[in-house]
Amino acid sequence: MRTFVSSLVALALAVPAVAGEYNKTVNIGQKAPDFSGIPATDKGQDASISLSDIEEEVVVLVFLGNHCPYVVAIEDHLNDFVDNYEGKSVKLVGVSVNENEADKLPQIKEWVKNKNSQYVYGYDETQEIGRAYGSTKTPEFFVLDKDRTIRYMGAMYKNPLKVEPSDTNYVAEAVDALLAGEEIETKETPAIGCGVQYRRK
Numbered sequence: 001m002r003t004f005v006s007s008l009v010a011l012a013l014a015v016p017a018v019a020g021e022y023n024k025t026v027n028i029g030q031k032a033p034d035f036s037g038i039p040a041t042d043k044g045q046d047a048s049i050s051l052s053d054i055e056e057e058v059v060v061l062v063f064l065g066n067h068c069p070y071v072v073a074i075e076d077h078l079n080d081f082v083d084n085y086e087g088k089s090v091k092l093v094g095v096s097v098n099e100n101e102a103d104k105l106p107q108i109k110e111w112v113k114n115k116n117s118q119y120v121y122g123y124d125e126t127q128e129i130g131r132a133y134g135s136t137k138t139p140e141f142f143v144l145d146k147d148r149t150i151r152y153m154g155a156m157y158k159n160p161l162k163v164e165p166s167d168t169n170y171v172a173e174a175v176d177a178l179l180a181g182e183e184i185e186t187k188e189t190p191a192i193g194c195g196v197q198y199r200r201k
Contacts (some may be wrong), residue, residue: 032148058090065096078117137195152171
C-alpha cells in the first residue's frame with residue numbers, strides 16, 4: 001500500500017473555511033493539499049508522484065480521464081504546453097482518479113505511449129487527491145506557486161472541444177504571471193469537461 005497516510009492528515013487540514021467561486025472545496029490563496037506516492041508513468045518509465053519531490057517553482061496539476069472527449073481534445077495542447085515551458089521552472093502533472101477502467105494505470109501507460117505524452121501521468125486509486133482538490137471535471141487545472149499555494153484553478157480554455165487561436169489559455173496566462181512576478185488576471189474559471197467518477201462513501 002502506498003505511503004498515503006501522512007498525506008491524508010495534510011489533506012484534512014487543508015480544507016478552507018471558504019471555498020472558491022466554482023470549486024466547493026478549495027480556494028485561491030490556499031495552501032495546496034499535499035499528496036505523495038501516486039504511481040505514474042513518465043514518458044514510458046514507471047514513476048511516482050509526490051508534491052514535495054517536485055523541484056520546479058510552478059506546478060500545474062491537471063485531473064484527467066482517458067475516456068473523456070474533452071481530455072482527448074486537449075491532449076495536444078498539454079504537450080504543446082510542456083514544449084513551450086521547456087527550460088523554465090514549470091512542471092505539468094496529470095492525475096486520474098476515475099473508476100472507469102479506461103482511466104486506470106495500465107490504460108494510462110498505453111495512452112502515454114500512443115499519444116507520446118510529455119508529462120508525468122498517474123492514477124490515484126484512493127481518489128483522495130481528487131476529493132482534496134474538489135475536482136469535479138476532467139480536465140481540471142490547478143496552478144501552484146513556489147510556496148505550493150493555489151493561484152489558479154479551472155479550465156485551460158473556455159471551450160476545450162474547439163480551441164480557436166484567439167482563445168485565452170488561462171493556465172499559461174497564470175503561469176506566465178507567476179514566472180514574471182506579476183498578478184494573475186484571471187484566478188478562477190469553471191472547469192469544463194466530463195464528470196469525475198467518485199465511489200460513494
